[in-house]
Amino acid sequence: MARPQRIPRPTVKRLSLYLRELEDLAEHQHETISSKRLGAALGLTDAQVRKDLAYFGQFGHPGVGYRVPELIGQLRKILGTDRNWNAAVVGAGNVGRAIIAYQRFRRKGFDVVAVFDDDPAIIDREIAGHRVRSMSDLARLVRELDIKIGVLTVPAAVAQEVTDRLIAAGVRGILNFAPVRLDVHDAVAVASVDFSVALEQLAFQISLGVTGSLDEKGEE
């Protein structure tokens, strides 16, 4: 089970895109797919696809391509979405509500099991089937409910403070929607989504005259 090699960061991002495309193919009963066609669907070369996948093992079948259901299984295992994670949403504003209602999260194995906010006006109210909890219950509930992921949908000004509390309570990863860089010690993982950054990328491309899209080829 040794995996001695360093994985390029852009590769990890593309794995998600491969999986998304493969799940689509599976729905349309495609049994196999070649690196060439998979790459074309995502704007990548065939060599790129093969190299990315080869970091993790030999999943392909010469002369045939990759078997879709098999590769889906492998990618889920690699990405860690073959198991379930309990998650807490902190911040029941507009973005928080959207996340709670986002069906795709559950399908990826993320179960929102608690929602927190510090606004007395909404504590104990129900949002999309979840009773909003007080921040003072955070540490206790993270432990009791075995919450491993914190989804941060709070204002930027309090994001770091809430992060520290989540980590102290035992969370292993933070999905950050606040427009700030979070300082965490490196036993905790962070992934950030910043709408404004995306918007500025778009504005830049448009102002530029637009030649290629900065879309999801390496980024998103």
Added chain:
Amino acid sequence: MARPQRIPRPTVKRLSLYLRELEDLAEHQHETISSKRLGAALGLTDAQVRKDLAYFGQFGHPGVGYRVPELIGQLRKILGTDRNWNAAVVGAGNVGRAIIAYQRFRRKGFDVVAVFDDDPAIIDREIAGHRVRSMSDLARLVRELDIKIGVLTVPAAVAQEVTDRLIAAGVRGILNFAPVRLDVHDAVAVASVDFSVALEQLAFQISLGVTGSLDEKGEE
């Protein structure tokens, strides 16, 4: 005003992060900042910061650093957020509502001037001060209201079709929240935000044992 050089894609992403940090510094009345301190705040080297900025001109002052308000102005100009863009939100579901209410968009110069949906149950209803319009009015309103940006918050299955309609109506850029790759001819810019991809990046880091964050150093 010639700008002959090719800009690395990671550089453009970092410009947004510089701007975010600088706006924060400006609020705390910092007059100047060195590449070293700016880099440290974002987990980057000083050389990286200087090289990124130097692609666009000579904004620094040897012995002093960068003057914060001056650099903010330059970055806004470079990113194209020094002017205003009219935007339409297509899809008035949870994500669409969150976007409509997101104050930061307006501050970046993006004005949501129309909201569209195809659900008769919500057409003509008000959402956060916007009357929801029928999809059949899309082409006409894009022209009449001079809408340049389409924000796609529709289900994946119809994302490409809606994109085609937006482009046909004259939109110059698409901010895509649907988990699909959009095919567009290259006079139109696309930037994508995919929550599931972010979630999978997080899961991967956690499963890995976690050594460094894949955060926003080059990724977001």
Added chain:
DNA sequence: AGTTGTGAACTGATTCACAGCC
């Protein structure tokens, strides 16, 4: 002293091209 801007060196990522397999 402190700091920028930039060519040169280096590191990392992508593409090429082909042996080996179906």
Added chain:
DNA sequence: GGCTGTGAATCAGTTCACAACT
């Protein structure tokens, strides 16, 4: 015929290191 996996070659991005400036 088609296709994968992978070393070698190329391309892109980052860091180094230092002259020039305040």
